[in-house]
Amino acid sequence: MNKTIGLFAHVDAGKTTFAEQILYNTKSIRTIGRVDHKDSFLDSNSIEKERGITVFSDQAVFQYNFSTYYLIDTPGHMDFSSEMERAIEILDYAILIISAADGIQSQTEIVWQLLRSHNIPTFFFINKMDREGANIQTVIKDIKSNLTEDICFISKPIKKKKFDRKIAEFIAERNDALVEKYIEEDYEDDIWLNSFMKMIVDNKVFPCMSGSALQNIGIDSFLENLDQLTFTRYNDEDKLSGFVYKIRHDEQRNKLAYIKILSGTLKIREEIAPSTEKISEMRIYNGMKFKNVDRAAAGQLIAVKGMPSAYIGCGIGNFKGNIRYKMIPTLRSKVLFDESLNSRDVLKYFNILEEEDPSLKVIWNEKLQEIQITIMGIIQIQVLKEFVYERFNIDVDFGPCEILYKETIMSSSYGCGHFEPLRHYAEVYLKLEPGQRNAG
Template identity: 40%
Template sequence: MTKQIIGGLVAHVDAGKTTLTEALLYQAGQLRQLGRVDKGSSFLDPDQLEKQRGITIFTHQAALDYQKLHLTLLDTPGHIDFAAQTEQVLQVLDYAVLVISATDGLQGSTRTLWDLLAQYHVPTFIFINKTDSVGADVPAVIKQLQSSLSAACVDFTGKTPTTGATAEAIAMQDDAVLESYLANDCLTEQQVQSLIQQRKLFPCYAGSALKLTGIQELLDGLAQWTVETPSTGDQFAARVFKISHDDRGNRLSWVRVLSGQLVAKREVLPGEKADQLRVYNGSKFSIQQSIPAGGVCAITGLTSSYPGQGLGQATTAPQPRLQPVLSYAIKIDNDNPRPYLAALRELADEEPQLKVEWLSELQEARVQLMGTVQKEVLEQLLAQRYGLQVQFTNGQILYRETINRPVEGVGHFEPLRHYAEVHLRLEPAPRGSGLTFTSHCREEVLSHNWQQQVMTSLGAKEHRGVLIGAPLTDVQITLVGGKGSIVHSVGGDFREATWRAVRQGLMELRAQKGCVLLEPWYHYRLTVPQEEVGRAINDLQQMGADFKLTESGAGPLTTITGSGPVATMRDYAITVRNYSRGQGQLECVVDGYRPCHNAAEVITDHQYDPVADLPNTPDSVFCAHGAGYPVKWDQVPAMAHFPYQK
């Protein structure tokens, strides 16, 4: 019986991921001729931009049959600027192949991908590519993998995993398997498969995709050691992982069917039917009438779908961990901005994290991006796909805000014939956790229905801080009390009271200096000639970065690693190339948010007045003598109808 596996190829840019995809398809007999990325002839980089740049920008699909394995391959972007798209794909994979260069070893973005694979619990094979290159050292790379990623990275190249030293190394990864191995002096195929599936074992293969060495062994390994993911039931469930548009402008929703089956012409979203079910292989596709559990296809006919969305019985996935950290303004020197906005919104449909915003008073659009390469690709897309020329301004840092101590916020909304009061406890949450909402309010205090209105309202908008108006993050918000009126309260009243309660609490913290401005930081890897190390360290100190010399004295180049603010390091790569005469290289990967290194300066520059931000007001409305009247935020706790806890 043929097993169906969805596999994704992920890698640092230039590790040879797309070349490996070509080699796998060629070795399995799916391609008659081996394409080359550098010649623009690769099977899975059909887009014109990809041919020009020689990198994968969009996720592509191909399929191969080998022995009793039907493998659907999803080739993902390698450049860190497009890693959010890769992250969406990870949510629908059975297995991943992480490609690593035998000459470059682990890179910063490789570690980011490794963390994402762990986050989404994706069983992972590793292929060490470019073993034919000068300086390739496979044993050194495997040693680096074991020390930096996991001791469970075990070399399978030319090995028999069920017996001998390799089996012993595998057995060491699990106590129960080790006990079985000591009793039987061998491992079963099922034990190896189970360890891989549980992410307790990561098989490593090595070879050259360009020279087709090691490809047969990797295919054998995928055929032998993978296990088909069982369907979770008969009811239809699927997850969207990508939105794109074909050459005719048809909107495509790419999905993985998790259970049941997807049938053409059936309603999969309220009022929206799946018109065509396309199974792609490169740029070509076949139309199917149904897709079984475990299958991947592109659906036409859906207009409201988005990446991460659950269809049928599937839940919607959380927001991607990787978020843009730069905001670019696009000047539109045209009396009719509609074509520009339409194009940008279609691109934002494909990549929701662009978050296009139109500022009519400035006649400019703003988009959020990961970095310079994504900006350049966006410029080219607008020109080639839509015939539009645009000019980007310098990118601005996307700041966020959080808190460093707890507070109770109160919101009261009582214009005539309306009534709602909400008390929320705001508490600091772990770094990177975002906003979380919960209720510790008894139903005899506030009815279940009204509590649901509060919880819905908390998640209905992007809450903003009160320092510069940046998005709020890493805060747990708990409903602790409130009041409603059987006669006058409606759902909209609790929405108003809830939003005001969040802002009122933040204003209390602002007065106590309990609000914190956050900025994005990079994890960087800087390689410079030895004679420039002093210059580099001085620059890093000036930029507020920390640093560690990880390699020194072993050759003409020295490697420095560490973390630093995006605001100061974003253009440093150009400086490095200049003073190192092209020998130096800086690789940066976004490493989350930390307290802003120059918060006072940024706050002063923004000149944000939280009280004047009327859509996010911290003030409340009370009622007296038959009329509503406004109450300033600092007076609200004293006038609250429900007991206020300081």
């Protein structure tokens, strides 16, 4: 069974450390890296190592019991929320990590709202329980007040037999079909366990566990429950369907399209509809390393070469979805660079970056003769400056940030125009009405 899970958290909640322990405990990595030691497995970019933050959503692969897990470590800083949101589309389940020392932060609430808007089933892990003053009940109360009342705390591994009575009471309160069974003390284990799993995937309940990622406390128990309570139903027999969720370029600047396969199978040198492009190489990434494969099945995440026209959000095969992102940059800045550099070359480099991060919205302003981009915040600009130098070996800077305003009309309005070009005559009458907000 293929399962894709994503890790989310506010900065410094211990998300990357949690990922390291998961990978180490499942024998996917041999040694545990640390953010402060600059050797964590998924923060592989030099900028991430130096700054100690996650900038890019990278993946690891591990096996647990009978399932293959694709683990996505997402950025926790607000400035990289667009990168984080693009990862949400490919998830089967999410893990939201909250620091017991700090509780719910602003970014925690933003992440929670995004996960709810995309209907991603979510597990909580309350981390840093080894810290002095950490109080599990305080954090749970905080979650109930600010995020959801439907949090179900699990203190030990759930077993197929002897289903936990407290959890049975919790889900019976939210499931009319189970109330009578609970009253009659009808504890048929399979029914209760399957009902719990169904309510999780339907976003009606949200399991919560606790521990310390740094001390490896509660990680094994969390893994056991995650595996027991999650399932996917991908079908290899259906027609091919999937979508591109990420674009990257390798060291030779070959374009890599990262695809989530939703149904069917994909084979090397196969033509992908609706284009006639042929896949020349297929990779499954685990951190920076990858292995080549000739075939990929439903539920898998793969990177392919041979799709030059691919872009983030484009469908393949019979994909019928409509991917729309909610995190939109609110700032605009111009790119500053030395006059000795050819502006067309600089624009070409930024167009490559825009392929990888569409939220940059790179434009060439002909009137002002400048390159403009949209961004989320100052930290993103600092990282982008370092990244451009590392990637293309050019120094750039950015002008002052301006807030992007969107103007709209509040009520119906009429206008008219009178035209007489070259002895021709025309009058235009125009009526403008406000449309539904965000309808385009």
